[in-house]
Amino acid sequence: MSIPFSNTHYRIPQGFGNLLEGLTREILREQPDNIPAFAAAYFESLLEKREKTNFDPAEWGSKVEDRFYNNHAFEEQEPPEKSDPKQEESQISGKEEETSVTILDSSEEDKEKEEVAAVKIQAAFRGHIAREEAKKMKTNSLQNEEKEENK
Structure with a gap:
């Protein structure tokens, strides 16, 4: 006897949803004819950017999701009571990483604002074209009706 349903829940790896969302945005923006080839090129460019800048959007996305759900990824660590030079160096490097994340946050926000503006402009232009058509x-149908009435 088979069971027609299951309570199995598949988990999506952290950051994977963000990668797919980015791919989807680019596909909708570019409207490519060959989507698999476009996806391959898109992921290649992401890999190149990750190697050059040491910024992984999947990791960053998973941290953002983690922050949204349980706020553990971005919690600040308690300052150590003893002053060890190694610990101070690790804190300094951690602060440098935090500043780079905030810089990336602002650039990501700017990119999102630009995307929203681009979508609005594209929608307005497409609406304009549709109204013109x-x-x-309408004028062609009126002209045809007038010609038929004159005959």
């Missing part, structure tokens, strides 16, 4: 169709 509707006007042409």
